[in-house]
Amino acid sequence: MKKMTSTEIRQMYLDFFKEKGHTIEPSASLLPVDDPTLLWINSGVATLKKYFDGSVVPENPRITNAQKSIRTNDIENVGKTARHHTLFEMLGNFSIGDYFKPEAINWAWELLTSEKWFAFDPEKLYVTVYPKDLEAKRIWLEEVKLPKNHLVEVEDNFWDIGQGPSGPDTEIFYDRGQSFNNLAEDDPENYPGGENERYLEVWNIVFSEFNHTPENTYEPLPHQNIDTGMGLERVVSIFQNAKTNFETDLFLPLIDATEKMSDNKKYDDNEQDDISFKVIADHVRAISFAIGDGALPSNEGRGYVIRRLIRRAVMHGQKLGIEGSFLTQLVPVVGNIMKDYYPEVLEQAEYISKIVRSEEERFNETLKDGLQLLNNLIETTKAENKSELSGAGVFKLYDTYGFPFELTKEYAEDEGLSVDQEGFNAEMQQQKERARAARGNAKSMGVQNxxxxxxxxxxxxxxxxxxxxxxxxxxxxxxxxxxxxxxxxxxxxxxxxxxxxxxxxxxxxxxxxxxxxxxxxxxxxxxxxxxxxxxxxxxxxxxxxxxxxxxxxxxxxxNQDFHKKVEKNHTATHLLDQALRDVLGEHTHQAGSLVEPTYLRFDFTNIGSVSEKQLEKVEKIVNDKIWAELAVETVETDIESAKNMGAIALFSEKYGKIVRVVKIGDYSIEFCGGTHVANTSEIGLFKIISESGVGAGVRRIEAVTSKEAFDFLNGRSTLLESVAQQVKANKVVEVPKKIEQLQASLKTSEQQIQAFEDKIASQQAGDVFKNKQEINGKTLIAAQVSVSGMSQLRQLADQWKTQGLSDVLAIGTTSDDGKVNLITAVSADGIKSGLKAGDLIKTIAPFVGGGGGGRPDLAQAGGKNPAGLGDAIKEATNWLENQTK
Structure with a gap:
């Protein structure tokens, strides 16, 4: 078996199926789109439902992907088992009415066992099938030649979720040996498919061939489909000979970073600390990806999942002696681990860290006192020889310290105790009744002092x-x-x-x-x-x-100066909010804001980026409203009256009976408790300085007003004056024309350089093509040349082909930035004798740290190891000798 990184394994899987005609589908956001049945994307096939149900026909019926997924139904097991995760990656290949069992099974075996690919030892692979699926059984035994003692019939091998597509499945297991097992060798569960750690499931192939009808019958589907899943984390554990998924390159950097922040704790020293290390490593991956995709911590839905994961990780950090915010330091580590396939985490690391830090700090404010109370509650319960924490005590943790019930329950279970959930629910109901009776319009602060x-x-x-x-x-x-x-x-x-x-x-x-x-x-x-x-x-x-x-x-x-600047930016924020609705549509709404004296920041929902023209239009609308000198009025009224006025609620808040409504002329009317100018003319000027994405479906605008807007524009004017001087324009208005002239001059120079390089390449070709080798009746020209890149190599190959100089060509060049380009070619006669340029390029490309492919007559490759180019050219000779023996 080859030694590979997780990045290499993922890419090899995708490359294999790409060779089999599959389109690589990019990993979709964790937030489902138009699918109310899912809280998160939880499998590789979840994003492809539109294809499987026939609502959308894919351009290519063969699809492969590596899909990030989240499942939290058994979050309590994370850290306590070898392979439970909240976030995981599922590798899959799918056929939408195209190929079926023969291809799916044979390709799975080829990928797993071929020396070119995963190179698993076939003797260590076992397969389970549905007993009635005779066709799958036949393919395994007759086509794959799987030994009968490696095939196990299992009644559970039938995928069925109720009405809709269903069908048998076949699972592939890898035998890690008895040393990895948690069971005795003679245990009845010690078999492929049993509850053991020896036989590790690596692949599940579902044959979607029946429609489960409302009448509870199974009718053949008109179009049979293939749906497969291979968990990347567990496959990596096999390649890296890891005891669990956590001792792989997907998690160890996170564990190592956590060790450095802990109170001299070391991974693999004791079971309880290991659980904490694993929980933190697992949860910070899920947190980073979820926030990066646009989910935000909250008290409900997927937001609550994020909040719970953060708090659970923080509590385990406390167990390791970590004080203060620390998850934020792990976000970039996640980004670096996953950057090759998921660059978005590293790109958004600052934003993700900011959200995480805010949640950590909020929880850390009360965590220490809360943990002390919980420990006291546990000690008291044990001292009284009780096995259940009181509902009242658990509710106090929830109400005063913000401990989610689930976290307290998990903490108690670690101590061998249960929790009085009925008592907790009763306390919760009483609290709600007290709040309705006594709190009036007081706004909750969540975790309170x-x-x-x-x-x-x-x-x-x-x-x-x-x-x-x-x-x-x-x-x-x-x-x-x-x-x-x-x-x-x-x-x-x-x-x-x-x-x-x-x-x-x-x-x-x-x-x-x-x-x-x-x-x-x-x-x-x-x-x-x-x-x-x-x-x-x-x-x-x-x-x-x-x-x-x-x-x-x-x-x-x-401070009046400070206060007035904030007022100007707050009123401008209201104008911006309405202008965005005018330009982008009513679907957009505020997702957060910050009003400082020197600038304003406004987050809003929008699918896709905002164009420059749209931003210009938004900016013009805001300034027009400023210059229109609109009066800003504030009205206090009841909620229903405010809604009848058309007031828009800016924030997801609970409002009291009496609310403040800010009305800007006839243009904007919103719920708002902030302070504002009396007339829009006081704002003076509005200028957008940036627009960017901060998550899936969330955009951010930063803007300045008044003096800061003037200073910003004045700075741009000074910059333009500087540009005018550099391009030797007499006036600023002449800058565009001067730039056009410079671009035209640059284009002419580039053409001259290209012509010069072509001439050099042509001259060099004469020398290169003279050095011809004769090997077993075939001729080869193989050389390292000094040209500018792949384009020049192609020209040399064209000259070679036109002049019919040899049977085989292999040439390569290096560039100043450390890149290598290779081209191989085979003549028509060479192809007839079985030689292929694609085979040659795949043989020599690894010497330069690259890969490539192409047609039998022409192939190319790139690499990043210039030092290996000489060896690559020499290898072409060896290749031709082996091909012509």
């Missing part, structure tokens, strides 16, 4: 109408998560005032900054950040400059 949750003091936000407050009372002082009566310089303090003009960060708008003054006008603190406390108060994070005490009267002033 216990101290802050208990603070009920009233704080009024007046910033919509007042930029400052002359007299307000300090009602709460918090230092290091404790209520105090006084604070001093150096304290890490948070303050709640009875009345405040400071906007708390919400809906993408950043918080206000400003100062706190005493009654004498002295600045005693700087407000650096403002967030919402659990009960709705604005919680001010301050830098303490002088002693302060509870009940003290102070005055508050926001």
């Amino acid at each position: 216990g101290l802050l949750t208990d603070i009920k003091t009233v704080s009024e936000y007046v910033g919509y109408t007042h930029p400052d407050v002359n007299e307000t009372e300090i009602v709460d002082l918090i230092v290091d998560n404790e209520l105090v009566d006084t604070i001093k310089p150096g304290d890490n303090a948070q303050v709640i005032f009875s009345k405040t003009p400071f906007y708390a960060e919400m809906g993408g708008q950043v918080a206000d900054k400003g100062t706190v003054k005493d009654t004498s006008g002295n600045v005693i603190a700087e407000v650096e950040d403002v967030q919402h406390a659990p009960n709705g108060q604005n919680l001010h994070a301050i830098k303490v400059l002088a002693p302060m005490e509870k009940n003290q009267l102070v005055s508050l002033e926001i």
